[in-house]
Each structure stands twice: as C-alpha cells, then as structure tokens.
Amino acid sequence: MNAALAALLMQAAAVQTAPPVDERALAKLVEDPAFSGDIQIADPEGGGWGYVGLLPQPYRGGDDGATWRWASVTKQVVAVLVMQEVAKGQIDLDRPIATYLPKFRSANAGTATVRQLLQHRSGLPNPDDSPKGPGGFPSYYQPGYTGSRDPLTGYCAGPVQGAAGGNWSYNNCDYLVLGALLEAVTGKSWATLVDERIAKPLEIDFLAAYPGEAFTRMGTIDGKPEPAIDLASYGAAAGLYGSIDALAKFDIALMEGRLIPPDALATLWQGDPALGYMALGQWVFEAPLKGCAKPVRIVERRGGVGGIEVRNFILPEIRRVVIAFSDRAPFAFGEVWQGAGFSHDLLSAAACGKGTKQ
Incomplete structure (x- = not known):
C-alpha cells in the first residue's frame, strides 16, 4: 500500500458518520405550542430532516420555500469573507482599522x-443604543431615520463605548x-462578495442582502406585530435573508473547508475562554449533551x-448542522x-440519538 493511499484511508476512517437522530424527541420540540418556526438538520452525506412548526405536521426533505431574515448569522458569513x-x-487581523479605512x-x-x-472588542458604538422610535425600537433601524448610516462618517464613527x-x-x-x-x-460590496463567493459557487438560489426581497417571514414581539423595520439598515451586521436550506448549504461548505483553507478555518473557530468562547464572528465551545x-x-x-430569531x-x-428559526420574539432558546x-434539547436529539456513543 503506497503512502498516498494509506493517508486517504486514514482520512476516511477519521470521518465520523453522523449519528441517528432522535425523531421522537424532535417531534416533541416542534409540537411545543410555544414554538413557531422552522428547524433543519443536515449533514454532508445528504441526510436531512426538516421540521416546520408553522405547518400542521412536520415533514422531511427541506423547507417550505419561505425565506428568513438571517439576522446576525450575517456576521458569520461576513467573517468568512474576511x-x-x-x-x-x-x-492582517492584527492591523488597525485605519490601515484599510483611512x-x-x-x-x-x-x-x-x-x-x-x-x-466585538473595538469599543465602537452600537446602533441598538440609538434613540427609541415607534414601539420602543431603536430608531437607527426604522424607516425615516434622520441620522447618517455611513459606516465611516455616520453613527458608527460617533462617540465610542470605550477603549479597544x-x-x-x-x-x-x-x-x-x-x-x-x-x-x-476588494473593490466590491460585501453583498456582491456573498453572491459571487458563496451563493453562486454553492448553487444557492435564495440568499441575498436587503433590500430586494418581496417576501420574508414577519415576526411578533411579545405577541404584538413588530414595528416597521428598514431591514437594509442592518447591512453587513444582519442584512442577509435566505431559505433555511441555503443556510444549511453554507454551514456544510464551511465545515468541509470549501470556503476557506484549514488554517483560516482553525483561526475562525478558535473560541477564547476569556471572552466567553467568542471566536471570530461566532462562538465555539464544548458542551455536554x-x-x-x-x-x-x-x-x-x-x-x-x-x-x-435564529x-x-x-x-x-x-x-x-442544526438550524432553528422562530417568528416569535423573545423565544426561550x-x-x-x-x-x-x-437549544440543548434540540442538539441532544440531533447529535445523541438512541444507541449512539459519541
């Protein structure tokens, strides 16, 4: 046996087959009257379980075609682009912002x-702290905001929260x-980069940035209709929308190393215990299930x-990969x-199916 073949066999042996899913436990979660949303579980080998709390019965094989606000999952995508x-x-991760944005x-x-x-250690201000508009929602994100959203000269360039x-x-x-x-x-907008480097290569049909989407899920806050929101105002912080299947495709491609090389992925996923296991654009930690x-x-x-919420x-x-969207906020994840x-019960059902020893 040559060395190359031996290496391939060792790599194949190291790849763990995804464990069975406890479908009974998943069905119990979906049928909880408090939950209203979509759940998707998928693995690279093509296995998948789709559960839609908005429909009368859970079903297999994908989502119902609706798109969701990816909210701050956008940050995870932007971190990959970086x-x-x-x-x-x-x-260079350790060069000052001014190096690139004089x-x-x-x-x-x-x-x-x-x-x-x-x-999130820059000390910059947070638009969430902008004066409250109708419904007590931050005015920065509402139509008719009178301040400047220019990231270089507007709100984000204002008084800092503290030192970096x-x-x-x-x-x-x-x-x-x-x-x-x-x-x-790059000379291209972040949204264009998402389209060119993620959506098109992964053959994702439903992934883009606001504005431009005719229909995405609307939500409620404490049982009341949400206020008017300028979804485009979230930009690279939370401005993507897409299907739940699209998010599963992104997750799998990231996990498999198809979006960034191994050393970059290791850096991206290096959770820091001193920062609550914050990595770069996501949290990475170990937990008992x-x-x-x-x-x-x-x-x-x-x-x-x-x-x-997502x-x-x-x-x-x-x-x-395990994904859950809810159209009721706040939802007790x-x-x-x-x-x-x-979330704990969902991951336990998805990762620790009966008869498995992980």
Missing part, C-alpha cells in the same frame, strides 16, 4: 484591529465597518431582528452550556 482575504494576504472618523480607528472588530481591546461588547457597528473594509480591500458520552464541540451563531449550530466532529432548554 478570512478569505486574510488567507490571500490582503487583510477615512474612518472613529476615535478608535487607529487602535482597534480587524480581529477586534470580529470579536477590552472585554467583548456586542455591537452592530463592528460588522457595518467590516462591510466597508471588505469593499475597500443528553445522551452523548462526552462533550460535543459546537460552533454557534445566533441572531435576531425584530420578531425573528440559532445556527455546526457540529464539526459529528458532521452535522436557552443556553446549550446550561444543560437544559430548547
């Missing part, structure tokens, strides 16, 4: 780095600025815009690491 440029040597007027432009933008490099503090300006940085480096013999490594990206999970060692709650 890492593509890092892999090419066009972006016209950025923020007081932190010369001190905050690209890595800190990705980790401290503990992470969630804010959308980090990724609005990253969108501008990508355009400065019910029915699994040992903790499972989880890549998580969560998001919410208005009445829509949880996107990639389980690299199990080679499976819970925290996986706490060992209970909807």
Whole structure:
C-alpha cells in the first residue's frame, strides 16, 4: 500500500458518520405550542430532516420555500469573507482599522484591529443604543431615520463605548465597518462578495442582502406585530435573508473547508475562554449533551431582528448542522452550556440519538 493511499484511508476512517437522530424527541420540540418556526438538520452525506412548526405536521426533505431574515448569522458569513482575504494576504487581523479605512472618523480607528472588530472588542458604538422610535425600537433601524448610516462618517464613527481591546461588547457597528473594509480591500460590496463567493459557487438560489426581497417571514414581539423595520439598515451586521436550506448549504461548505483553507478555518473557530468562547464572528465551545458520552464541540451563531430569531449550530466532529428559526420574539432558546432548554434539547436529539456513543 503506497503512502498516498494509506493517508486517504486514514482520512476516511477519521470521518465520523453522523449519528441517528432522535425523531421522537424532535417531534416533541416542534409540537411545543410555544414554538413557531422552522428547524433543519443536515449533514454532508445528504441526510436531512426538516421540521416546520408553522405547518400542521412536520415533514422531511427541506423547507417550505419561505425565506428568513438571517439576522446576525450575517456576521458569520461576513467573517468568512474576511478570512478569505486574510488567507490571500490582503487583510492582517492584527492591523488597525485605519490601515484599510483611512477615512474612518472613529476615535478608535487607529487602535482597534480587524480581529477586534470580529470579536466585538473595538469599543465602537452600537446602533441598538440609538434613540427609541415607534414601539420602543431603536430608531437607527426604522424607516425615516434622520441620522447618517455611513459606516465611516455616520453613527458608527460617533462617540465610542470605550477603549479597544477590552472585554467583548456586542455591537452592530463592528460588522457595518467590516462591510466597508471588505469593499475597500476588494473593490466590491460585501453583498456582491456573498453572491459571487458563496451563493453562486454553492448553487444557492435564495440568499441575498436587503433590500430586494418581496417576501420574508414577519415576526411578533411579545405577541404584538413588530414595528416597521428598514431591514437594509442592518447591512453587513444582519442584512442577509435566505431559505433555511441555503443556510444549511453554507454551514456544510464551511465545515468541509470549501470556503476557506484549514488554517483560516482553525483561526475562525478558535473560541477564547476569556471572552466567553467568542471566536471570530461566532462562538465555539464544548458542551455536554443528553445522551452523548462526552462533550460535543459546537460552533454557534445566533441572531435576531425584530420578531425573528435564529440559532445556527455546526457540529464539526459529528458532521452535522442544526438550524432553528422562530417568528416569535423573545423565544426561550436557552443556553446549550446550561444543560437544559430548547437549544440543548434540540442538539441532544440531533447529535445523541438512541444507541449512539459519541
């Protein structure tokens, strides 16, 4: 046996077949009256389970054709675009923002780095803190906003929250600025890059940035219709929409190394315990799941815009992705690491099916 063949066999042996899914436990979650939304479970080998809480019965084989706001899963996608440029040597994660955006007027432009933008450690302001508009929703995201949304000179260039490099503090300006940085480096908008580098190569039909979508799910907030939202205002922070199948395709391609090379993926998924396991644009951690013999490594990206919430999970060692959208906010997804709650039970059913020993 030659060395090349031996290496291939060893690689094949290391690839773990995805475990069975506890469909009874999944059905129980979907049938919970509190849940209204879509759940998708998929693996690279083509196996998949689709459950739609908005329809009378769960079904297999995909989603119902509707698109969802990907909300802050957009950040996960933008982080991949950034890492593509890092892999090419066009972006250095530890160079200041001003290196690439000399016209950025923020007081932190010369001190905050690209890595800190990705980790929410830049100290930039958060549009969530803009004055409240109708319904108590931040005015930045509502139609008729009178301020400037220019990422270089507008709201994001305003008074900072603090010095760069401290503990992470969630804010959308980090990724609005990253969108501008990508355009400065590549000469193309972040939305065009999503289309050219992700949607088209992966043959995804339903993935794009607002505006332009005629129909996506609407949501409720505390049981009431959500206020009017200018979805395009979320930009590179939360401005993508797409089908749940499209998100599964993205997750699988990322997991398989088809979007960025292995060293870039390792950097992207390096969760920092000191930052609550924040990696670059996502959280990466190990957590015990019910029915699994040992903790499972989880890549998580969560998001919410208005009445829509999403949880996107990639389980690299199990080679499976798990996605849940809800059209009721706030929905009690819970925290996986706490060992209970909807997300924990969903992942346990998806990763620790009966008779498996992971």
